[in-house]
Amino acid sequence: MLDLQISPATENKAIIIGGSIAGLLTAQVLTKYFDRVTIVERDRFPEQPEQRHGIPQAHHVHVLLIRGQQILEQLFPGIIAELADLGTPIIDSVADSLWLTFNGWTPRFASHLTSCASSRNLLEWTIRRRLAANDQIEFLQAAQVTNLLCNSNKTTITGVRVSFGKEPEAEILANLVVDASGRNSHTPEWLEELGYKSPQQTVVNSFLGYASRWYHPPEGFQADWQVLLIWPKPPKDTRSGVVYTVEGNRWIVTLAGVGRDYPPTDEAGFLDFAQSLRSPIIYEAIKDAQPISPIYAYKRTENHLRxxxxxxxxxxxxxxxxxxxxxxxxxxxxxxxxAALGALTLDECLSKQLSNQSNTNLIGFPQYFQKQLSKAISIPWLMATGEDFRWPTTEGGKPNLISKFMQLYLDRVLLLQADSAEIHQLFLEVMNLLKPTSALFQPHIVMQVLKQIINPRPQSDKFTDRENIPKYQPSVTPNIMSR
Ligand SMILES: Cc1cc2nc3c(=O)[nH]c(=O)nc-3n(C[C@H](O)[C@H](O)[C@H](O)COP(=O)(O)OP(=O)(O)OC[C@H]3O[C@@H](n4cnc5c(N)ncnc54)[C@H](O)[C@@H]3O)c2cc1C
Structure with missing residues (x-):
């Protein structure tokens, strides 16, 4: 066994397992606290923003919520401008989106909700390029972590064992090991091997499947949108779709079906599925567009909390x-x-812990950090699972009373959203994790919801009418349209 001393033994070192988004953002934070940060990644990173094996999800639409974008900019100042220079469309999430929600098209007006619409590969590559320019960061590529190393009484993880394929395995020592290896992480088994319990796991599965294809828009195509989004409508309309404009004048078209209504991956089936959505506008946009990729499927979409x-x-x-x-x-x-919220949480926790102690003493840190992280995750988890529980086919528990109430309340908010610029903007701020869900319970919104309950707006199928597809209205501001 080779003891790979990548850097001098006196250095204060951290190792990160996995060089995807969570690993990269964590690395940037750790450079504040460690002399050297080694990212161990089983893939070899492509030189250009291209697909790699460990990230099959990069074939599909990847929306970076605006809160995530803010954190990215905080960690890497100037990175959004860099992405824009690389051709990423910077879009107004309201004005540039044509969006059919459960209850109709949403209004379109100029908002402050600016979003950076890059492909997943470009985003990851741009972050990686920033890190590569930092001498404290070291990338160990084509290197798969096969186990954790620990001290003789198994109280402390001291590094990782790494396999380089046909080469002999190596042991790399570190003061802190971070597992950022994604959904298929082996830490639960590795902990058991060391005599610890593996964590309880909660899995909520709506059996959603994706199929995605990349296109160039049809020649001469003119549209006043950058994003087309057709939502499903629980409990029966299980199908949804999105057209997302990314760098290089390309569309990523992702179709999705809940409850095992998986979109097909053959050309005719893909188009038929697009045509069967609640509005045919995605089908109409792509039927004459030029496909530039195969159709990729993805089905590992369950919510999984350890x-x-x-x-x-x-x-x-x-x-x-x-x-x-x-x-x-x-x-x-x-x-x-x-993942970005987790990186911020790590920064806060390390800063707090190390303000009292010497840099080498992280005793008690892991448990403290995992508790803080679980708080940061709790809201997105409730939002995702709460929505998934709308589907009768979802497995992994039942909505509790709070989730049921939230669903009913949100249904009303969504009804109002179709007519109110203010509510639409607020709803987007909550979805983008810019505001807490409690923002939807401000007294004047609760009043509108109550009015809606007493005097319900008839639910119509008006969304299928062509003339009801909203145009961008530059003159509308959030409080003009609200009732
Ligand atoms: C179909 C799909 C669509 C998605 N769309 C969105 C979206 O629109 N917006 C959004 O915010 N998120 C989206 N996500 C989620 C997003 O991709 C992840 O949350 C994000 O990549 C952060 O994950 P991660 O870095 O923790 O793990 P991953 O991205 O899974 O990366 C894990 C990394 O660890 C490496 N690795 C694994 N095991 C080892 C090992 N033993 N040794 C060394 N390296 C290892 C892998 O090669 C990989 O590079 C989507 C996910 C899927 C599946």
């Missing part, structure tokens, strides 16, 4: 972040932003 915060015994020197702790149904676009 409760590390509940373990009463936990080794020192190890923390777990990103999808390895909590992976979401991707349809709500929360994974990368929650």
């Amino acid at each position: 409760h590390y915060e509940k373990l009463s015994r936990f080794p020192e020197g190890l923390i777990i972040v990103g999808d390895a702790v909590c992976a979401f149904n991707p349809v709500y676009g929360q994974g990368m932003t929650t």
